[in-house]
């Protein structure tokens with residue numbers, strides 16, 4: 083029979099405290115990326131409303147299947163393929179602001195529909211064995227659309243066949259197909275803006291400063307408001 087001493091009681095208290103601390107540990111937040119879009123920004127829009135703004139992608143379908151589950155804005159399940167991680171982009175983790183809107187958007191476009199994939203030739207899988215791919219929905223690049231809608235941030239992990247900076251910086255087709263009723267188009271400058279995480283300035287994509295920004299400091303914003311909300315100020319040369 084072990085004699086319970088005061089030291090034993092101390093030890094038990096310490097162990098119980100540690101267990102308590104670990105069980106209330108904060109949820110995983112990934113990069114901490116968040117955005118201000120909400121489910122109500124999208125629930126009245128049809129798939130066609132959303133996709134009509136965007137050009138067809140030139141990426142070819144290398145695999146396809148029914149999407150039977152959306153885990154979050156950047157991970158889906160495709161029958162015959164398995165878990166697919168949308169390459170080059172990152173959406174807010176569960177519990178982080180914007181996570182619900184990003185997931186809702188992807189559910190709207192993918193869930194119970196056949197999607198096509200262009201798999202990353204440079205790296206087929208991530209460390210969790212998820213297939214890395216561009217998801218093609220009705221001929222459009224969903225990864226690119228998530229960036230342009232402000233629902234995802236760029237997450238460029240070389241080696242990769244795809245450079246998401248090119249998606250974010252490419253012409254926003256919505257500028258040729260403006261919807262004047264769109265509350266997010268503001269003054270008609272619904273295109274993307276490029277931020278420099280080092281200088282905390284943001285630019286028009288055409289600004290001569292943009293090519294000088296290193297990839298690791300380059301951030302894309304879908305609106306002026308987003309850039310300003312994140313603490314960036316407009317460049318005095320290009321006046322974005």
Ligand SMILES: [Zn+2]
Pocket residue numbers: 284285286289290291292317318319320321
């Ligand atoms: Zn500039």
